Amino acid sequence: xxxxxxxxxxxxxxxxxxGTMTFGGQGGFSKVGSTDVAGASRQVDMCLDAGVNLxxxxxxxxxxxxxxxxxxxxxxxxxxxxxxxxxxxxxxEGPNDTGLSRHHIIRQCEQSxxxxxxxHIDLYQVHEWDGLTPLEETLEALDTLVxxxxxxxxxxxxxxxxxxxxxxxxxxxxxLQRYVSQQIHYTLQAREAEYELVxxxxxxxxxxLVWSPLAGGLLSGKYRRDTDATEGRHVxxxxxxxxxxxxxxxxxxxxxxxxxxxxSVSAAQVALAWLLGRQGVASVIVG
Numbered sequence: 582x583x584x585x586x587x588x589x590x591x592x593x594x595x596x597x598x599x600g601t602m603t604f605g606g607q608g609g610f611s612k613v614g615s616t617d618v619a620g621a622s623r624q625v626d627m628c629l630d631a632g633v634n635l636x637x638x639x640x641x642x643x644x645x646x647x648x649x650x651x652x653x654x655x656x657x658x659x660x661x662x663x664x665x666x667x668x669x670x671x672x673x674e675g676p677n678d679t680g681l682s683r684h685h686i687i688r689q690c691e692q693s694x695x696x697x698x699x700x701h702i703d704l705y706q707v708h709e710w711d712g713l714t715p716l717e718e719t720l721e722a723l724d725t726l727v728x729x730x731x732x733x734x735x736x737x738x739x740x741x742x743x744x745x746x747x748x749x750x751x752x753x754x755x756x757l758q759r760y761v762s763q764q765i766h767y768t769l770q771a772r773e774a775e776y777e778l779v780x781x782x783x784x785x786x787x788x789x790l791v792w793s794p795l796a797g798g799l800l801s802g803k804y805r806r807d808t809d810a811t812e813g814r815h816v817x818x819x820x821x822x823x824x825x826x827x828x829x830x831x832x833x834x835x836x837x838x839x840x841x842x843x844x845s846v847s848a849a850q851v852a853l854a855w856l857l858g859r860q861g862v863a864s865v866i867v868g
Contacts, residue, residue, distance in 0.1 A: 582632025585863045588761040589786045590734055592703075594663065596857050598635040598790065599628045600868035604650040605643025621654035624868070629661055637764075637790070637866050639667035639708060640693050648696035659699055665790075666693050667738055669708035681711035683722040690726055706736040706764055710744050716751055724757040736790070738764040742777030749785055762863065764790040766822050768800060769852055770833050782861030793822055794856050794865040795849055799830060802838050802848030806831040 584593040606615025616624070625636070636655070638647045648666060655662060668689045671679035679685065693702060705726065707719065726732040737745055737760045745763055752759040763782065767774040767789060774789070782789050795801050824830050834848070841848045856865050 590761045594635045595633045598864045598866040600866040601638040605646030607643035610643045625654045637665040641670040652698035663703040665704035667706045667708040681714045681719040686722040703733045705732040706738045720757045736762040788863035791865045800852040
């Protein structure tokens, strides 16, 4: 396993990260997977044996069950790994049960700590932009969590270029904790990130953690033109990330499979290797 420095921090993460959105399977997340504690423990064992040290989840995955299952799966092995989770999305019907206010961030961090069964989160990420809460309030709340010892590092997720640059600028101006990473969608099939986010990652030393690097399994090789797949999240009706140009997608898959066959490897291996060869990418999240 290779390890890469996470931005300007002194933290090193494995180039492969285990994503745990499949843990639980509550509500709409049942279309993605329904891994239980036993299955999660096996995945964690395999990852640790292979040198994977970063495990990613979110407070909304299966209504918090993903965090609970991950917490049980890593029991007794907390010191061997890094935990990343997220905050932003709605967790209830109340007006303050969503967003990136100081109230919601601190409350949800405490809830995540309980579900994960740990006293700190290694990488706490804002799941999405919040246009209603002042960015200063969000960053000050995250800074408070770091200073309290509940969080080690903070990162962004699904920010646009201007949003991330604004956040980095405010952090520098006010002396607040700086985002050390950005989690975004980036694949052979979806390369919009190369306009702003990849150059930003390089220039600002704010590296990328890629979510859904196989485009929800579309780049695994199981989905082919004029051939119906028999399994997978797209078969179950999960349409994220969206496909805007189906013909382009299948053209990409055709070339991907051809390259993979010529090297006796899988299409998934080629797709992941391509991403890890791009400047600015620290790790790809699989699972």
